[in-house]
Amino acid sequence: MRIHTLLLSLVMAAISFTSNAQFCGYDSDAAETARLLRNKKAYKTSGPQRSVVDIYIPITFHIVSETNGTGGIDEDRVIAQLCALNQDYNPHGIYFYLKDKTFNYVKSTILFSSPTAQSAGTKMITEKINNGKNSVNIFICENADTGGTSGGTTLGYYDPFLDAIVIRKQDVNAFTGTLSHELGHFFSLDHTFNGWDFESYDPAVHGNPVSSMFSPGGVQNELADGSNCENAGDFLCDTPADYNLGLGWAGCAPYTGGAKDFNGEELDPDEENFMGYFIGCDEYHFSDLQIEMVIADYQSNDRDFLNSLSYVPNLNLNLDNTTLVAPANAATVETYNYVKLEWTEVSGADGYIIEVTQGITNSIYLSPNPYLHITDLEADKTYRWKVLPYSEVGGCASFTTERIVKTGNILASSELSQIGISLYPTVIEGGSEVIIESSGSYDGNVSIFDVQGKLLNNFRLNLQSGLNRIDDIPSQAGLYFVSVVTLGQQQTFKLVVQ
Numbered sequence: 001m002r003i004h005t006l007l008l009s010l011v012m013a014a015i016s017f018t019s020n021a022q023f024c025g026y027d028s029d030a031a032e033t034a035r036l037l038r039n040k041k042a043y044k045t046s047g048p049q050r051s052v053v054d055i056y057i058p059i060t061f062h063i064v065s066e067t068n069g070t071g072g073i074d075e076d077r078v079i080a081q082l083c084a085l086n087q088d089y090n091p092h093g094i095y096f097y098l099k100d101k102t103f104n105y106v107k108s109t110i111l112f113s114s115p116t117a118q119s120a121g122t123k124m125i126t127e128k129i130n131n132g133k134n135s136v137n138i139f140i141c142e143n144a145d146t147g148g149t150s151g152g153t154t155l156g157y158y159d160p161f162l163d164a165i166v167i168r169k170q171d172v173n174a175f176t177g178t179l180s181h182e183l184g185h186f187f188s189l190d191h192t193f194n195g196w197d198f199e200s201y202d203p204a205v206h207g208n209p210v211s212s213m214f215s216p217g218g219v220q221n222e223l224a225d226g227s228n229c230e231n232a233g234d235f236l237c238d239t240p241a242d243y244n245l246g247l248g249w250a251g252c253a254p255y256t257g258g259a260k261d262f263n264g265e266e267l268d269p270d271e272e273n274f275m276g277y278f279i280g281c282d283e284y285h286f287s288d289l290q291i292e293m294v295i296a297d298y299q300s301n302d303r304d305f306l307n308s309l310s311y312v313p314n315l316n317l318n319l320d321n322t323t324l325v326a327p328a329n330a331a332t333v334e335t336y337n338y339v340k341l342e343w344t345e346v347s348g349a350d351g352y353i354i355e356v357t358q359g360i361t362n363s364i365y366l367s368p369n370p371y372l373h374i375t376d377l378e379a380d381k382t383y384r385w386k387v388l389p390y391s392e393v394g395g396c397a398s399f400t401t402e403r404i405v406k407t408g409n410i411l412a413s414s415e416l417s418q419i420g421i422s423l424y425p426t427v428i429e430g431g432s433e434v435i436i437e438s439s440g441s442y443d444g445n446v447s448i449f450d451v452q453g454k455l456l457n458n459f460r461l462n463l464q465s466g467l468n469r470i471d472d473i474p475s476q477a478g479l480y481f482v483s484v485v486t487l488g489q490q491q492t493f494k495l496v497v498q
């Protein structure tokens with residue numbers, strides 16, 4: 001059961017939808033319409049593709065925060081959203097996966113709070129190039145205001161110029177259809193009420209029957225009998241005529257508002273379509289032709305970059321939950337700057353999200369392993385912790401119940417808190433070397449894993465204070481993880497070989 005919250009304030013919306021409504025900020029232009037019509041043509045040539053091909057689409061979730069690092073969405077909510085997104089799309093053979101099994105973090109107050117500002121756009125372009133290549137780029141911000149909604153709230157939008165989606169963090173969760181809707185736009189879909197995007201039907205203004213064959217946005221109004229469906233509304237013939245009738249309508253109840261088309265025939269919109277504005281339906285769907293357009297768009301030359309990785313992800317959408325192992329619930333550990341948390345390994349998991357809460361402050365940690373060494377807890381405090389396994393398509397698992405752990409006041413090692421290790425560069429050419437810079441001289445162990453978590457190389461390293469060169473780096477292009485253990489403390493670095 002999913003709750004679609006494109007519009008939330010039902011009663012308020014009914015009274016005065018222009019000041020309280022919640023919108024998607026997308027409005028298709030001529031270029032976007034041309035893209036959709038091209039996709040229609042491709043579909044007519046190739047025939048139906050849904051359930052014929054499976055499509056794997058890499059996503060980069062940019063977790064945007066204030067410049068000081070606060071305010072960004074918790075990763076577990078992004079994972080829950082990814083699971084829901086896949087449940088919406090995978091009945092049609094379409095899967096979305098986390099590119100490189102990870103997230104990108106952007107610290108920028110301007111982007112966080114004002115994504116339509118010019119400098120925010122520049123920031124998004126930079127992040128796309130540096131960290132979002134060959135994927136769908138989704139920026140999760142505090143708000144997604146586009147300024148064009150007469151005081152309403154914009155929940156998200158697809159920006160064709162940036163070719164990126166911006167979405168409010170409040171609408172990233174397992175319960176809204178907002179992201180599924182915006183990805184529809186990314187893959188060329190219009191609203192079912194195309195042309196009425198920013199002005200919904202009002203009999204006092206537009207007449208009943210509607211007095212013009214054209215919508216306020218200039219698109220031909222679709223007729224209730226569908227006779228002009230190829231060239232009107234959303235240009236798709238299996239989505240019935242809609243003049244933005246969901247905006248202000250009471251939830252998902254069948255529309256009986258009596259709006260009539262130019263011929264005087266009553267409209268019967270599809271309340272449960274993802275690309276409409278009816279809210280509160282138990283289930284939403286895409287029409288067959290909408291899915292065909294998504295696939296045709298994916299298969300077009302414009303979208304070649306999404307397939308450039310030729311990668312088949314781990315499609316596990318039914319991960320088991322994990323069980324916490326150690327420390328025992330309510331146990332006190334002697335040390336505070338070195339606490340090892342352990343849980344059972346989950347088959348098919350690509351990683352684990354660990355949430356550690358003290359009072360009302362929670363911190364999120366990620367680990368590719370079924371354990372985590374935490375080195376930043378405080379002495380003599382009570383913490384709650386829980387773990388969520390995830391796969392690169394989300395995994396749809398649940399958090400464990402929480403356990404309590406109390407820290408002692410013993411420093412694990414006088415040196416431990418002073419260890420400072422960094423690795424650079426993090427993007428190299430095959431066959432070159434990387435440098436580990438160390439703040440002191442330690443015996444260390446270095447392990448190199450591939451993106452599947454397979455151990456490729458493991459060796460001892462006597463780290464010297466200063467620069468330590470490593471040349472045992474894989475030559476094959478790909479993403480690797482370099483794990484360095486010193487004094488029982490593990491640090492893992494991401495390394496891209498080009």
Ligand SMILES: [Zn+2]
Pocket residue numbers: 024025026181182185191
């Ligand atoms: Zn929209």
